[in-house]
Amino acid sequence: MEPRGSSGVGSGNSGTYTPEIAKSLRFEEEIQSLIDPSFDASSAAGGSFTALLGLPANQAVELLHHPGPGEPPASAASSSPTAGDLWRLRLGEHHAATDTLRLPFGCSSTFEERAARFSVFATDDSPASSSGGGLSPGLKAEPPDSDSQPTLPAPVGKPRRPSKRKECEKSKAKAVAKKSKSAEENTSAAKPAAEENTSGDKLPYVHVRARRGQATDSHSLAERARREKINARMKLLQELVPGCSKITGTALVLDEIINHVQSLQRQVEVRHLPHHYHHSLSLNNFLSMKLAAVNPRIDFSGLDHILSAECGPLAVDSGCGGGASDPTMWASDTAASTGGIRRMPAPPQIWHLDLVHPQQSSTVWENNGAAHPHFLLSTATSLVGYDPASSVILNSNQLKTEL
Amino acid sequence: MISPSSSSASSSRKKKMKRAETKWRTAAQERIYRRRLLEALRATASRAGPRAVKEAADSALALTARGQSQWSRAILLGRCRPRRKLLLKAGGKVRRGRRRPRPAAPVPVAAAAPAGKKVRDRLRVLGRLVPGCRQLSAPSLLEEAADYVAALEMQVKAMRALADALSAASLNAAAAGEAESRVV
Numbered sequence: 001m002e003p004r005g006s007s008g009v010g011s012g013n014s015g016t017y018t019p020e021i022a023k024s025l026r027f028e029e030e031i032q033s034l035i036d037p038s039f040d041a042s043s044a045a046g047g048s049f050t051a052l053l054g055l056p057a058n059q060a061v062e063l064l065h066h067p068g069p070g071e072p073p074a075s076a077a078s079s080s081p082t083a084g085d086l087w088r089l090r091l092g093e094h095h096a097a098t099d100t101l102r103l104p105f106g107c108s109s110t111f112e113e114r115a116a117r118f119s120v121f122a123t124d125d126s127p128a129s130s131s132g133g134g135l136s137p138g139l140k141a142e143p144p145d146s147d148s149q150p151t152l153p154a155p156v157g158k159p160r161r162p163s164k165r166k167e168c169e170k171s172k173a174k175a176v177a178k179k180s181k182s183a184e185e186n187t188s189a190a191k192p193a194a195e196e197n198t199s200g201d202k203l204p205y206v207h208v209r210a211r212r213g214q215a216t217d218s219h220s221l222a223e224r225a226r227r228e229k230i231n232a233r234m235k236l237l238q239e240l241v242p243g244c245s246k247i248t249g250t251a252l253v254l255d256e257i258i259n260h261v262q263s264l265q266r267q268v269e270v271r272h273l274p275h276h277y278h279h280s281l282s283l284n285n286f287l288s289m290k291l292a293a294v295n296p297r298i299d300f301s302g303l304d305h306i307l308s309a310e311c312g313p314l315a316v317d318s319g320c321g322g323g324a325s326d327p328t329m330w331a332s333d334t335a336a337s338t339g340g341i342r343r344m345p346a347p348p349q350i351w352h353l354d355l356v357h358p359q360q361s362s363t364v365w366e367n368n369g370a371a372h373p374h375f376l377l378s379t380a381t382s383l384v385g386y387d388p389a390s391s392v393i394l395n396s397n398q399l400k401t402e403l
Numbered sequence: 404m405i406s407p408s409s410s411s412a413s414s415s416r417k418k419k420m421k422r423a424e425t426k427w428r429t430a431a432q433e434r435i436y437r438r439r440l441l442e443a444l445r446a447t448a449s450r451a452g453p454r455a456v457k458e459a460a461d462s463a464l465a466l467t468a469r470g471q472s473q474w475s476r477a478i479l480l481g482r483c484r485p486r487r488k489l490l491l492k493a494g495g496k497v498r499r500g501r502r503r504p505r506p507a508a509p510v511p512v513a514a515a516a517p518a519g520k521k522v523r524d525r526l527r528v529l530g531r532l533v534p535g536c537r538q539l540s541a542p543s544l545l546e547e548a549a550d551y552v553a554a555l556e557m558q559v560k561a562m563r564a565l566a567d568a569l570s571a572a573s574l575n576a577a578a579a580g581e582a583e584s585r586v587v
Contacts, residue, residue, distance in 0.1 A: 226542070229542045230541050230542050230545065233542050233545035233546050233549065234545060236545070236546075236549045237545055237548055237549045237552070240549050240552050240553060241552060250519070250522045250525075251519065251521040251522050251525055254522065254525035254526065254529060255525060257529065257548060257552070258525060258528050258529055258532060260552060261529070261532045261533070261548070261551065261552060261555065262532065264552070264555035264556060264558075264559055265532070265555065267559045268457060268460060268461070268555065268558055268559060268562060269457050
């Protein structure tokens with residue numbers, strides 16, 4: 001670990017980092033001892049990485065985001081050149097250092113791995129990286145931060161790593177909230193808290209911050225994460241249901257949503273009642289084959305169906321126009337229908353069960369030499385799985401009479 | 404169709420979450436649904452009964468959902484024959500139809516956040532309303548509900564249009580048919 005006095009976070013910041021690093025070295029060691037009982041406190045080699053952990057948020061952010069010019073440290077400093085060197089070392093040679101350091105947060109690469117594995121807050125166990133089991137409670141605090149890690153690209157260069165360090169630091173700060181916050185932020189009590197959220201906003205990624213005054217243990221963090229998830233979904237629903245944005249209160253909003261869903265479902269039911277009665281009426285009053293003719297007519301004009309309702313009546317007239325024209329119509333229609341069939345998306349394999357039926361009934365149709373029933377059969381059966389055979393056969397009867 | 408999702412703290416989930424409304428309200432979806440609806444209706448012409456029609460409409464809707472949502476899977480699989488096997492095959496999330504009511508904790512612990520009897524009751528009712536979403540956790544239930552509401556709205560719109568057009572058409576058909584039959 002040769003001292004690299006000039007290399008800093010991308011450039012020579014030796015002077016700026018050392019104070020914080022030195023100050024937080026204490027915490028780092030505490031953390032280390034917490035996590036790794038066998039940690040050799042004397043080996044400050046591992047300290048540099050976690051040195052940043054105890055940093056107050058705002059300072060860390062500034063430090064990390066402005067690696068070029070040295071940011072004046074906010075807090076008083078006791079300088080320890082070795083700490084700064086170690087910090088540099090951390091940044092520079094994380095890979096080599098990891099092995100020797102046995103840090104829970106390892107180097108950035110392991111951290112990324114771990115971060116990449118975190119997909120949800122607090123639901124992930126500690127990753128396969130070097131962190132021990134004892135760290136998992138601490139790590140649970142981390143996921144909210146590392147949750148954003150997957151969005152980060154692989155560390156391209158030093159500026160990246162520092163930002164991760166900051167994440168790490170923040171999460172660590174959360175994990176060891178009491179210690180770091182109480183001790184660290186004694187100096188600038190209100191400032192870090194105020195800065196915490198604002199600095200969070202500056203960041204390109206989103207992460208959950210433990211707000212001041214709120215519990216920071218893993219459980220409550222997970223709770224809060226879940227709550228936010230639920231609230232996000234509730235907001236979605238509120239936007240969807242008209243008139244819900246004004247209502248405050250989960251219960252009332254849910255009330256509205258339930259009413260809306262019920263009304264919609266009722267509408268669907270009632271919608272089809274008059275329509276269906278119309279159907280049955282025509283069936284009763286007029287020749288059923290006319291209606292059967294009407295149906296496919298409407299469908300094939302249904303391609304333009306959306307555009308105009310006049311297509312319906314027109315097609316109906318042409319359909320009723322005469323039996324002689326039917327075969328030709330069917331032929332053209334099958335062309336359209338095959339297009340329709342193809343348009344049907346590749347259904348999940350479960351629906352292939354239904355497609356079996358067309359095979360059976362297709363033979364029946366081939367006797368008639370009519371291709372159109374295929375369309376009806378296949379689509380009908382593949383569309384709805386219920387009782388395809390009977391409906392198909394009935395349809396076929398109707399169509400037979402037509403032809 | 405991927406629009407920025409609502410503020411979800413998980414960035415990875417942002418990519419997955421599409422807004423329910425945008426997904427369902429596109430004209431393309433409506434067109435797809437209309438076609439399916441027509442086909443389904445023709446299939447039910449034999450079997451009279453508004454219930455069958457409604458079922459067909461719902462199945463068409465679920466089909467249009469492509470089985471990506473819980474409720475759509477539940478609807479479609481409810482129609483299919485051996486429910487159990489397919490339930491397991493269809494999607495990881497679909498569980499066996501555990502119909503035994505769980506009044507104690509119908510909504511798993513995840514709903515603990517909006518704590519309160521009222522909220523939990525409402526969530527349970529919502530779970531009963533949305534098909535196949537009874538034993539769902541609160542966040543997924545809300546998501547399914549959003550999807551379902553959007554789908555329902557589209558369904559109502561499409562069905563209304565279809566019903567109007569069809570009734571007009573059948574009226575004409577009736578009138579023309581009479582004339583035709585007289586002639587023939």
